[in-house]
Amino acid sequence: MLEVTGVTKQIGGLLAVNRVDLMVGEGKIVGLVGPNGAGKTTLLNIISGLSHPTQGRITFKGENITGWKPEQICRKGIAKTFQHAHLFPELTANESVMVGAIFGNSHSVSLDEGRKAAEKLLDFVGVAKEKQEMLIRNLNVVELKRVQLARALASKPKLLLLDELTTGLTPKESNDAIELIRKIREAGISILIIEHVMRVITGVSDKIVVLDHGEKIAEGRPYEVMNNQRVIDTYLGDIDAF
Ligand SMILES: Nc1ncnc2c1ncn2[C@@H]1O[C@H](COP(=O)(O)OP(=O)(O)O)[C@@H](O)[C@H]1O
Ligand SMILES: [Mg+2]
Structure with missing residues (x-):
């Protein structure tokens, strides 16, 4: 349904997103994780058309939507929530x-x-x-x-992009959010979700993609990613992810 191919975003001298490939299949929930500054929000902004990639391509339902305006992308079926409520x-x-x-x-x-x-x-x-x-x-x-x-x-939407929906919520409120996310998927909507809380992301995701310094460092089923040594070293080891 969504195919991100070789997407790079250069901001000044910084590669905020660096040659990232990512796929979201129909009816799937894909979790996007990584330390602060990894490029997660930038990537979601690119998919939703708020920002345009320096290089690479975004395909949605077989159509190349790279460079489309946010309202065109929204009408095509991709909706997004913001990390900070605008x-x-x-x-x-x-x-x-x-x-x-x-x-x-x-x-x-x-x-x-x-x-x-x-x-x-x-x-x-x-x-x-x-x-x-x-x-x-x-x-x-x-x-x-x-x-x-x-x-x-x-x-x-056919695809929903969620940026840190549960950040700042209590565990009970996070559980309610997980329930909601599941219900949304049951309604046939695919989801790409950024989350800090590993319990939330491993609980709902079919697949997890890990970014670090703009690059994809791991991808796979939740238990595979959680046991990936590079992910443990760069991410899980040093943050309050649990
Ligand atoms: N508009 C911008 N101007 C300058 N730097 C930016 C801008 N947007 C993002 N960045 C930088 O790009 C990197 C990735 O940021 P971001 O995508 O917000 O990361 P994440 O959401 O994973 O925490 C960070 O180093 C951030 O400072
Ligand atoms: Mg962010």
């Missing part, structure tokens, strides 16, 4: 999800349909009814993450 502080939760439903879609959606779709999605991600009409700026971090997820889902 939402619309003066809109209500419901309105911000409506934006995704109305503008993120390739087919036209009326205001009324958008509002109903937003309500359904906010219920699905677990935002309480009374919070749905509150302004974004009055929501807490957990609620914001849920609204972001609902907004991304509102564009009816």
Whole structure:
């Protein structure tokens, strides 16, 4: 479904992403991990069109989407949440999800349909009814993450890119997020997820890709990657991954 081939992103003198190959199959969950500064967010930004690669190619459902604008990529079926919540502080939760439903879609959606779709999605991600009409700026971090997820889902993606959805959540909240991620996959959506917490990533991923200094250093099933000596040395050994 998604094929990233030889993608490089040079920022000044730095290779933030260096010749990375990555595939996400239909209905699969792929975890992207690595230390801070490894290039994970940069790679997700490139896939979603927010940033363009210096070299390499992104193919989605057989079409070369390299260099497309974010809104074209979104309408083609790739939606993304942000590591730091970039939402619309003066809109209500419901309105911000409506934006995704109305503008993120390739087919036209009326205001009324958008509002109903937003309500359904906010219920699905677990935002309480009374919070749905509150302004974004009055929501807490957990609620914001849920609204972001609902907004991304509102564009009816085939592939969802999640950047540190569970960072800052309690273990209980992370477990709820894992459940949600599984439900999203059951609905037929493929997922590429960046996570710091290894318990989350190994629990949901079919495959894990490890980046370090912009390069892919390992790829495989969760237990293979967790037992890979290079991954243990460069990543698992020195961070609070558990
Ligand atoms: N817009 C930018 N300008 C300068 N450096 C950047 C920019 N975006 C990312 N970088 C650098 O690229 C590297 C990869 O960053 P990032 O993709 O955010 O890593 P990760 O998400 O894995 O923590 C880091 O060294 C970061 O400082
Ligand atoms: Mg990041």
